[in-house]
Amino acid sequence: MKAIVYEATGPSSVLKLQDKALTEPGPDEVRVRLVVSGVNPTDWKSRSGSGSRKLDAPKVPNQDGAGVIDQLGSGVTGFDVGDRVWLWDVAWGSNEGTAQEYVVVPAHKAVVLPDAESFDTGASLGIPALTAHRALTSNEDGPARLSPGALAGRTVLVTGGAGAVGHAAIQLAKWAGAAVLTTVSGDRKAGLALRAGAGKVINYRKDDVVHAVHETAPDGVDIIVDVNAPANIEADLHVLKPGGTISIYAANPGESLTVPIRESMTRNVRYQFVLTYTVTDEQKQNAVAAVAEALAAGALRVGEEHGLPLTRFALEETPAAHDAVEQGTIGKVLIDVASAS
Secondary structure (H helix, E strand, O other): OEEEEEEEOOOHHHOEEEEOOOOOOOOOEEEEEEEEEEEOHHHHHHHHOOOOOEEEEEEOOOOEEEEEEEEEOOOOOOOOOOOEEEEOOOOOOOOOOOOEOEEEEEHHHEEEOOOOOOHHHHHOOHHHHHHHHHHHOOOOOOOOOOOOOOOOOOEEEEEOOOOHHHHHHHHHHHHOOOEEEEEEOOHHHHHHHHHHOOOEEEEOOOOOHHHHHHHHOOOOEEEEEEOOHHHHHHHHHHHEEEEEEEEEOOOOOOOOOOOOHHHHHHOOOEEEEOOHHHOOHHHHHHHHHHHHHHHHOOOOOOEHHHOEOEEEEEHHHHHHHHHHHHOOOOOEEEEEOOOOO
């Protein structure tokens, strides 16, 4: 089979298309024929490392993907060969990612993809949607698992609403019954955030964010899902309700956050740092279950018309796909691994 492999960390040029032996699933594993692989910032950051370093073993990149179950290992129940699935955290703790024609994964990392949903949607879920779920459930008195009405009466501010995590956070929060506000940096992104379902979109380059938030939410917001806390912290503290939560899920390598201590104390602010890989098993199970439920309900959609444009690459173009994500391409970057037939 064809696979993208890298043997040392470094720039995207370390990614090479190779022939790779097909492996058999072991007990409680499934083998998936991949149709689409999704690329996230974590993928290029892991590949890049902190400089050039030889790996202990060759590695296939990319955490997210969608495809069709090709073979079942012993002891697997609840799946049949031919089932359409989406995958999560595939390369975490493994050398096998989704930038290859087939991948063997623990059966619990494969989730049924409804017939009405595309492989594009399935490959866009994993890291963004599971991260968004944890961010939205990190309030001290909030629900552990999202469902319709779980955030009723709550107001959520999503910074960077045109990004993949921001897009998922808007859709999940709306599905769970929250009022959703978001900030963006331009008119095109504003249109995308509106199509994702945001109730109010604020262009932070033109508008006073604090004033604009208070126009809609005079008492402040309950949860902030923040893509850039160092830049936003001052405004965050002015719009957050007492006892509210700032969920921080993104950072550049080596980046730090200076927290205004007295202002945070006054409002009894909760800071929740989110890395979906290392949440508890219960939190991950709740996230996967809620995302699957929202997907089945038609609440998680991708594509330009739903606020998340798709940029496509062929498998052999994976280095360019990684570069596109690193360079901040708007929307979701996908890799066509194989045809859907």
